[in-house]
Amino acid sequence: MARQSSRLESKKVNSELLTLTYGALVSQMLRDFENLEEVNKQLERIGYNMGVRLIEDFLSRTNSGRCLDMRETADKIQQAFKMYLNVQPTISNWAAATDEFSLIFDVNPLTEFVELPADVSNLRYSGILCGCIRGALEMVQLEVQCQFVQDQLKGDASTEIRVKFIRRLQDATPAGVLIITSFVDVHLLISRSVLLCLTLLANTYAAIIAQI
Amino acid sequence: MSSQRARTSILDKPLSRGKGEVSLSCFALLFSEVVQYSQSRVYTVPELQNRLHELGMDVGSRLIDLYFVREQNSKRETKLINMLLFVKTTLWKCLFGKEAEKLEHANDDDRTYYIIEKEPLVNKFISVPKDKGSLNCATFTAGLVEAVLTNCGFPCKVTAHWHKGTTYMVKFDDFVTNRDKQLGEK
Numbered sequence: 564m565a566r567q568s569s570r571l572e573s574k575k576v577n578s579e580l581l582t583l584t585y586g587a588l589v590s591q592m593l594r595d596f597e598n599l600e601e602v603n604k605q606l607e608r609i610g611y612n613m614g615v616r617l618i619e620d621f622l623s624r625t626n627s628g629r630c631l632d633m634r635e636t637a638d639k640i641q642q643a644f645k646m647y648l649n650v651q652p653t654i655s656n657w658a659a660a661t662d663e664f665s666l667i668f669d670v671n672p673l674t675e676f677v678e679l680p681a682d683v684s685n686l687r688y689s690g691i692l693c694g695c696i697r698g699a700l701e702m703v704q705l706e707v708q709c710q711f712v713q714d715q716l717k718g719d720a721s722t723e724i725r726v727k728f729i730r731r732l733q734d735a736t737p738a739g740v741l742i743i744t745s746f747v748d749v750h751l752l753i754s755r756s757v758l759l760c761l762t763l764l765a766n767t768y769a770a771i772i773a774q775i
Numbered sequence: 776m777s778s779q780r781a782r783t784s785i786l787d788k789p790l791s792r793g794k795g796e797v798s799l800s801c802f803a804l805l806f807s808e809v810v811q812y813s814q815s816r817v818y819t820v821p822e823l824q825n826r827l828h829e830l831g832m833d834v835g836s837r838l839i840d841l842y843f844v845r846e847q848n849s850k851r852e853t854k855l856i857n858m859l860l861f862v863k864t865t866l867w868k869c870l871f872g873k874e875a876e877k878l879e880h881a882n883d884d885d886r887t888y889y890i891i892e893k894e895p896l897v898n899k900f901i902s903v904p905k906d907k908g909s910l911n912c913a914t915f916t917a918g919l920v921e922a923v924l925t926n927c928g929f930p931c932k933v934t935a936h937w938h939k940g941t942t943y944m945v946k947f948d949d950f951v952t953n954r955d956k957q958l959g960e961k
Contacts, residue, residue, distance in 0.1 A: 575796040577793070577797075612808055
């Protein structure tokens with residue numbers, strides 16, 4: 564029993580270390596790229612990369628089963644925020660079709676010491692959170708759209724992330740084919756038939772080259 | 776978005792007590808992304824270390840006031856050894872949850888000190904590829920320490936080395952040790 568709980572309890576670090584490291588990264592990016600949109604894109608991508616790996620951690624620690632509807636998914640996301648960032652967002656504003664909901668944060672640990680200067684008011688400072696949600700859900704075959712609709716940094720009363728279900732990803736890429744997909748730089752899933760064509764094409768090319 | 780709405784300034788809010796905690800996995804993954812991002816912008820290991828060092832300095836310079844106000848009753852240190860002890864104990868404890876293992880003074884050079892840490896938090900989940908053997912991502916922490924010491928009036932260079940785990944070599948400017956001796960004589 565003791566072993567079980569020590570596995571489930573994750574180690575903790577000071578949240579300020581995370582906040583400040585993230586802040587240093589964002590300000591470095593602002594120096595590296597002239598374009599704010601580019602920074603927004605990079606932050607989202609970084610979040611995505613983290614989410615892709617965090618979901619493993621989450622599943623192994625919580626023994627979660629498959630979610631049958633978006634309400635369950637929302638609960639899991641809420642649980643994950645509690646686990647990883649030690650904040651508990653409220654889930655609300657469900658769309659009638661229950662395919663869209665909001666996560667509302669009273670506090671956001673990422674923005675603890677942060678003030679946005681007027682000239683970067685279009686920066687989505689916490690964009691990494693959206694990326695994380697998108698990345699993690701994609702690994703459990705859910706494609707979602709995720710964006711900020713309110714942000715305390717921009718003077719709103721609370722921080723609100725809107726999560727919208729797009730579709731269930733049916734045809735998961737088999738592991739062996741990942742190399743090819745990264746070649747053509749397609750992040751999302753390519754259906755098997757397309758991949759087969761690609762492989763065939765590559766083979767024909769190889770054959771032609773061999774003949775020459 | 777209306778940017779005219781009244782905002783509470785960050786200085787109007789009370790200072791948090793700094794007890795907030797987040798999951799280590801979360802920080803480890805963020806740090807890994809920091810390293811990967813930095814790597815994508817440079818070609819060589821020294822350049823990468825420089826970038827991590829700079830990021831660390833960014834963090835360090837923001838920690839000074841925070842920790843002196845919160846932990847030391849707003850009193851800065853003037854003695855070199857006290858300052859180093861502050862780094863080894865208070866700073867380390869607040870940031871990483873434990874003190875650094877050792878603080879040593881070099882035998883042959885009184886300007887040089889070593890802070891030794893067996894397993895730095897930032898290196899815990901990083902395996903260094905063979906072709907980048909000299910890379911130590913704890914340069915991030917080295918930068919952090921350098922910024923804290925330098926901005927407190929003890930200019931120095933801090934570098935991270937693979938030795939007994941990770942050793943941070945702190946090399947002060949000449950006048951720092953001279954000034955400290957004068958202070959001692961009074």
